[in-house]
Amino acid sequence: MAPSARHKASPSLREFDLIRTIHRRYSRQDRAVIRGIGDDAAVVIPPARQWHLLTTDLLAEGVHFDLRTSGFADIGFRAATANLSDIAAMGGTPLYLLIGLAIPNNGRELQVNQLYRGMMAACRPHKVRLIGGDVSASSAGWFISITLVGSVPPHRALFRRGARVGDGIYVTGTLGDSLAGLELLQSRSGSAGPPLPPRLRRWLVGRHLRPTAHIAIGRWLSTERLATSAIDLSDGLSGDLRHICEESRVGAEIDVAALPLSPACRAFAETGGSEPSALALAGGEDYELLFTTRPRHQARLEYEARQHGFRVTRIGTVRPARAGIRIKLPDGRRRPLPQTSYEHFRSTT
């Protein structure tokens, strides 16, 4: 941490003033936080008899976010959501946040404030406390590092390994919306097909810029022991399913006709002439949860999900590793799942 005055971010952006402003704005009194921002390290009282979850991400301008398509508040919101979603995928409860920020010479205080505002907006519903961080100059673009600490009851963490042959493969929500939203942001000129109604456009762009981390669903799956494995969809179904299969040493078959699609995503696909299931398979950053469930728990899973108002959809079945990872097309043909993992923004240089 060491939130000191040593690095001038820019002549107008003094680290120390910034840290103070952020401290004043976001530090909350809390019995579990003995000391937040402003010492050599944050001091917290961890929840008793819980396992701890720790996740960190380092995000680079031009690679993970693009200032041409996202405002600073949206970038902050998405960066925090990506980490909250990692905790959700473990079945955990997020607790504390630490933020590192490298600010280019032309960075302005308003932009920094917007970034923090976006991050804290994503964290607020989960009562996550900002307890520390580091602000420095960058000789290049913006870099954001986020570390999130959470907890989970002992022996209740959901891992990527654990899927067993015969398990049902499920996802929450709908898939492909974030990629559709991103494509809408990137192509300002409009498309060849009929125009997308503004309401649907706004909804898809919102799904990209302000995604949801499914903390409550993850905790429910963990508490009720309903999932044998879980991951969040940050890379897209193709890539993330592969992680589950590799870690669990199994194969999978996905029923393309079963992929849950939003009306907006379907309408977007029609305007562009593309296949909505392709968006669902390749699209990343939906931050829905992908998980597997034992056959004997599936009826209870689906019943309880309805009771809680959670949307879960069975999209396939865990197969033996030798079967590989396949998709079943609507006409019944089977073929290997294409490796079209979503690569976000490639490096711009």
Place this chain on the structure above:
Amino acid sequence: MAPSARHKASPSLREFDLIRTIHRRYSRQDRAVIRGIGDDAAVVIPPARQWHLLTTDLLAEGVHFDLRTSGFADIGFRAATANLSDIAAMGGTPLYLLIGLAIPNNGRELQVNQLYRGMMAACRPHKVRLIGGDVSASSAGWFISITLVGSVPPHRALFRRGARVGDGIYVTGTLGDSLAGLELLQSRSGSAGPPLPPRLRRWLVGRHLRPTAHIAIGRWLSTERLATSAIDLSDGLSGDLRHICEESRVGAEIDVAALPLSPACRAFAETGGSEPSALALAGGEDYELLFTTRPRHQARLEYEARQHGFRVTRIGTVRPARAGIRIKLPDGRRRPLPQTSYEHFRSTT
């Protein structure tokens, strides 16, 4: 975390392979680490009935480190030490490390491996486990984010606030060596004065490139309740003493004649014609501990330090806030402490 294959760091540097290599090399079986690298988040069993310490740093090429004066292993070592030192200054025990790395297009796997090797070399004496991280592309230079988690017994953390008027001001080790080492690295052409013996030169350069985090001293100060406040010297005495004074709402008087100087630092100052105490006041990154001790504990502090083989030196006294922060010169004159905090490398652009 999400150590996934989504971002290509460079054509030859695939994130997924890198994560796997690092995982294989540094993951150790450990009853406290349920899951390290390779899931959505790391899962650890925290030590029972301890407070937790969390610190994070984001380091930028050209700002915090310079590839012209440091190799990758040294950069890694120093980056890890900076964080270990934050835990030392809290009186804590470091436990887990998470590393985020943004790699420029021309980054090579060898360099990444050297960085990790340096970081783990600094951590090994303290049995700190690498439990997670993130690797991605950078459209600019190298960026390193480090998050370190530690623990401290309840009510034993050492804070910056807590210094009281009349307390003695102490430092561990000697001051100014790291800045002398850096100046030696930066001026290859040699100086005007007599040449520095190679043995002293190597020692000073080593103090800059391979500093020590004083974990054992911090724990001792905490366990024995010997310090009323503490900070580590990362910005230099001028800057870090100011943090103690601001947080504790006190002033201070530093006796320049008492500043502990190494023979090498004195010899270096003579070759350059500069005042060694100026190096000690302004120099940063010594990672010595600066702390304050009640008058009634000072005899025990100094006696026990000798028993343990710890070097501690009293360099001044805590004064009322209205007195400001002053230095007493060898001739007895007093003047305000200059604000010459060490600013590391300024941004290179």
